[in-house]
Amino acid sequence: MLEYDLLLRGGTLIDPAAGVHALKDVAVTGGKIAAICDPGTEQRARKIVDVGGLQVVPGLIDMHVHVFPGVSHFGVDPDSTCIARGVTTAVDFGTAGGLIFDGFRQLVIDRANTRVFALLHIAGQGMISSPGTLPALGELTDLRYCNVENVVRTVERHRDCIVGIKIRLTENLAEEGKNEAPGLQLARQAADETGLPLVIHSPDSSLPMSHVMNNMRTGDVLTHCYHGRRCGIVDEKGRVLPETKDKLDEGLLMDVGHGWGSFSWPVAQSMVDAGVIADFISSDLHTYNLHGPVFDLLTTMDKFLLLGMDFDEVIRRTTAEPAKFLNRQHEIGTLAVGATADITVLEIEEGKFPLKDSHGVIKNGTQRLEVRHTFRAGRPTGLLPRPTEQHLHARAATS
Numbered sequence: 001m002l003e004y005d006l007l008l009r010g011g012t013l014i015d016p017a018a019g020v021h022a023l024k025d026v027a028v029t030g031g032k033i034a035a036i037c038d039p040g041t042e043q044r045a046r047k048i049v050d051v052g053g054l055q056v057v058p059g060l061i062d063m064h065v066h067v068f069p070g071v072s073h074f075g076v077d078p079d080s081t082c083i084a085r086g087v088t089t090a091v092d093f094g095t096a097g098g099l100i101f102d103g104f105r106q107l108v109i110d111r112a113n114t115r116v117f118a119l120l121h122i123a124g125q126g127m128i129s130s131p132g133t134l135p136a137l138g139e140l141t142d143l144r145y146c147n148v149e150n151v152v153r154t155v156e157r158h159r160d161c162i163v164g165i166k167i168r169l170t171e172n173l174a175e176e177g178k179n180e181a182p183g184l185q186l187a188r189q190a191a192d193e194t195g196l197p198l199v200i201h202s203p204d205s206s207l208p209m210s211h212v213m214n215n216m217r218t219g220d221v222l223t224h225c226y227h228g229r230r231c232g233i234v235d236e237k238g239r240v241l242p243e244t245k246d247k248l249d250e251g252l253l254m255d256v257g258h259g260w261g262s263f264s265w266p267v268a269q270s271m272v273d274a275g276v277i278a279d280f281i282s283s284d285l286h287t288y289n290l291h292g293p294v295f296d297l298l299t300t301m302d303k304f305l306l307l308g309m310d311f312d313e314v315i316r317r318t319t320a321e322p323a324k325f326l327n328r329q330h331e332i333g334t335l336a337v338g339a340t341a342d343i344t345v346l347e348i349e350e351g352k353f354p355l356k357d358s359h360g361v362i363k364n365g366t367q368r369l370e371v372r373h374t375f376r377a378g379r380p381t382g383l384l385p386r387p388t389e390q391h392l393h394a395r396a397a398t399s
């Protein structure tokens, strides 16, 4: 009889990409999924892990993190915040621009145990200063840093890991708003010239949402979609703006990007109730929200369970959907036979769990996800507990 490297036995397999939700054993050989077996069938494996009562899902993908520690003040360590908390793949959301991306590749992508992809910031220096740093300068303060030729050359060097072009449209990052519209034009141009999606952050932009929408195309991403600040996608009554609705119908994608200031319970609830659902459930994990209110991707997933989203849909938006965006849906985000054996094993804990949004509003959840095992390409990785709550000075954060 065939002997597998690893067998996860007795768990419930939930793989939305493959349409599977059933009691199944998962067999791994050579870092790949070798077989999905009916429970109770005799299988031989060098290592057998009993996952009875647990949920076996594809390695989670956090579409929105900032993981360039020591260079950007936003940056957190990818391995202690992502893979140690069940996230096997993370997308750095434009922390680095073209002037520093070679360093991001060498210091983070090539070294981390977490699989890291990246958006490239339109501004060459990326997110290394903000209104809360010294100097107190946003990345769009001087548009000479937004050099399209530099963006194109950087993408050519790193096309295997750069998956989009990022811009933050926020008034106080852009010379009191003066540089927002021309910066957006440059980002649009860079996305067109590289053939990559444009990814826009809009909270507290001085531009009307219609202006932002006019610059977005099918396959582009609007992040921080459930924020309660200026330049959101809902009107004061919580209804989705018509210009946004049209774009969503055409295939604009939405990302949660919870962050320090971008997840509002009332906005998220009204939009989920109206069926306007983000494609990607992501944390926007960075220095200023790691110790609350974000903590990790799992806590953001808990919030969507509380909003009434089905568990399988929460998993789809943290596995299959981001894998599709990354154009790696046959390798990651699924546990189909032949896929990379990135696997997260979760326990659904029952109880009373306070969950705080970005405005300090607390709702009590009845379920909480906790990671019990993580495997990257079939190898077990170490886990860490959820970060503790601390009140950090958060002036430097704008997302």
Ligand SMILES: [Zn+2]
Pocket: 064, 065, 066, 093, 257, 259, 284, 399
């Ligand atoms: Zn972010």
